[in-house]
Amino acid sequence: MSRILTQPSAVEEALAEHDAKMFGSPKERLDFYRREIQYETSILANRTDAYLAAQSFLVIAFASCMANLNPEWGKMFTLVVPPFLALLGVLSSLNAWPGIRAAYDIIDHWHFKQSQLLHSEPVMGAAYDESPLFSEMESSHKGYRKSLLFSVRTPWIFATFWVMLGVYAVFIQVTNP
Template sequence: MANLRTLLLNQDTQGGELFESPRERLLFYRAEIHFESSLLAERTSAYLASQSFLMIAFASAMANSNPDWGNLFRLVVPAVLALLGLLTSLHAMPGIRSNFEVIERWHQKQAELLQLEGRVGILPNNESALFGEGTSPAGGKRYKRTLLFSLRTPIIFSLVWGLFGVLCLTLSLLD
């Protein structure tokens, strides 16, 4: 049984000598989760910053009231900005999705470790789990709810940019 447990715990590394104990493996998993979560937060922040600048430019372009070239400007520039917003949203989706999948994989490995080595996550003189994760099935899925904002944001912006593109073209053609 101990050999099977060791084999299962070491399946994600080339050799078992990398970790001296299950606790070290748990700390490694937590560090990877933290790194990937930080990377996801940075990607989401950069994406939201780019979208906010595009929104400001779009609103400014739509508000242009120059009598000489305002109509043409309101037809071309907002449509181009809406297309750019849509394209950046579509290009952001795979990177954010892959980060989510990597985080999910590390959480799964952590859950397997806690299931095989249940006592590794328990702090001495305290029955609470290390890092607050818990070994219950419900406790292990909480992280997904926190990542949904990053996953859904590009989809929402894609829909908004599509709507804005259609709206600016319709308003410009009705003038």
């Protein structure tokens, strides 16, 4: 069955009508994307803040345990408790990673949608003056990904940190007579 490609099909017209009902205009769609990006970024920031607060308390507890100088039970205490705290730090890092990565992936999705909209509607950027409303740095993958690297890398940095501290805590207790 052949059909003329210059005439929109009923399905395409229904899709266009649905999009018009849902968003009304490209500006409303852009506003929606920006709100979603802002919402997910705040979720990512909250998750990162909570994770860093938990890690800072673990570091303080670890340092306090390593400073134990009790002559009766201090050696056994520093041999057992700090490695367990290091293990808890690794486990909390591994537990925090999926939530942080999920927020990053959702932000990535909304940035992609925004970028596609800005590329498909070039008049939106130059609506008010000669310079574009959004620069290429804002709408490119490279720009926003650099700003999110801290949150994405932090669990892996702390997991490595805890592994090294746990090994060091056992090593100095076993080798020190």
